[in-house]
Amino acid sequence: EPEVTQTPSHQVTQMGQEVILRCVPISNHLYFYWYRQILGQKVEFLVSFYNNEISEKSEIFDDQFSVERPDGSNFTLKIRSTKLEDSAMYFCASKVEGGQPQHFGDGTRLSIL
């Protein structure tokens, strides 16, 4: 069964550094998402992306965050200048069309030191 794949599985970065989290959505999917889950807390929506542009973003997704789909397969989340509170699990998800469920990748655990 096709899967959403995320790399790396664990990223350790110094505070203030830039980090790029990578995702390869399922190949025929058209809608892409990033979520964040701080340890022990709920899954939080960050951003949705469709037709090469952001369709919705949450209050968490401030100017430090950006997303890109640089080619036909990758979907990336960039955090420009990381803060300690950015430490979390970041999940990428995709779906084929509007009414269908989202499928999640295994996540990237981001640790900011």
Add this chain to the structure above:
Amino acid sequence: GQNIDQPTEMTATEGAIVQINCTYQTSGFNGLFWYQQHAGEAPTFLSYNVLDGLEEKGRFSSFLSRSKGYSYLLLKELQMKDSASYLCAVRGRNNDMRFGAGTRLTVKP
């Protein structure tokens, strides 16, 4: 804004039936989803309701009442491997999806 409420924790016995409730208040509604999440893993899709009524899928069923802003997930014939967090999520009109805090279910022998 959006508000999604579900119980924090529940405990049930292997072989039993458990119902996990979810109430929501949203500015737009475009479907309700239930996901299962084992500790340290990604959420996995269980069920989806967009119209009122019951959706059945093997041991799992989900119910929706849009007028009451209410859903439940019913798990039958509980197994030890069902111990996990169960996440209620609502999709808004702009295609964003907001999650509740999750219900941690512990299945005991």
